[in-house]
Amino acid sequence: MNLLEERIQRDGVVKEGGVLKVDSFLNHQMDIALFRWMGEEWKRRFAGVPVTKILTIEASGIGIAAIAGECFSVPVVFAKKAKSVNLDGGMYTAEVESFTHKNKNRILVSRQFLAPGDRVLILDDFLANGCALQGLISIVNAAGATVAGIGIAIEKGFQPGGQALRNLGCRLESLAIIEEMDPASGRIRFRPQQPG
Ligand code: 5GP
Numbered sequence: 001m002n003l004l005e006e007r008i009q010r011d012g013v014v015k016e017g018g019v020l021k022v023d024s025f026l027n028h029q030m031d032i033a034l035f036r037w038m039g040e041e042w043k044r045r046f047a048g049v050p051v052t053k054i055l056t057i058e059a060s061g062i063g064i065a066a067i068a069g070e071c072f073s074v075p076v077v078f079a080k081k082a083k084s085v086n087l088d089g090g091m092y093t094a095e096v097e098s099f100t101h102k103n104k105n106r107i108l109v110s111r112q113f114l115a116p117g118d119r120v121l122i123l124d125d126f127l128a129n130g131c132a133l134q135g136l137i138s139i140v141n142a143a144g145a146t147v148a149g150i151g152i153a154i155e156k157g158f159q160p161g162g163q164a165l166r167n168l169g170c171r172l173e174s175l176a177i178i179e180e181m182d183p184a185s186g187r188i189r190f191r192p193q194q195p196g
Helices: 003-011 023-027 032-045 061-072 131-142 161-167
Strands: 013-015 019-021 053-057 076-081 091-097 104-110 119-127 146-156 172-181 188-190
Touching (some): 003 032, 032 061, 032 172, 104 131
Parallel strands (some): 146 172
Antiparallel strands (some): 091 104, 172 188
């Protein structure tokens, strides 16, 4: 098991409805040493892939992406969830359905911060059905930029998002892929990964 898998095994809490709580180290309290390992691991996995920018989505992607940005030495942009529909045309937008909150959010990125020459690494904490990533990919496409790759901390392999993105030919690197998890016993089984 890698560092993230070990931490999920130790501190992750399996909830009903296919939800994993990782509040104690990933998306409420943040273990920055673990984030640094994740940033370095993506850097290793995407070695040789040119990246000019990292893109994530607020809120829980930001911490991870910020540390990864340092590892890649590139600027980090996060898509904002729109509070109003007060759009001035200076924004790329996409509609995203939230897995955890079951509502729809419009996400925005200023046209200033993505350019046609950009090679964008998209990062996020979880991959479930893939709605968040589809929204981010459509924003990169709207900017005429290129998706260089996608890095995910925790992919829930029993939900369809990861397979759908791989079928589209996306280069997807998930640091931990959960095959199954059981709320009654708390047991979590990971998909075996190639050692680094
Ligand atoms: P998707 O758009 O792929 O269906 O869901 C991805 C988003 O939903 C992530 O950005 C993450 O914030 C949230 N999410 C999905 N599944 C989980 C989960 O099991 N636990 C937590 N904490 N967040 C999740």
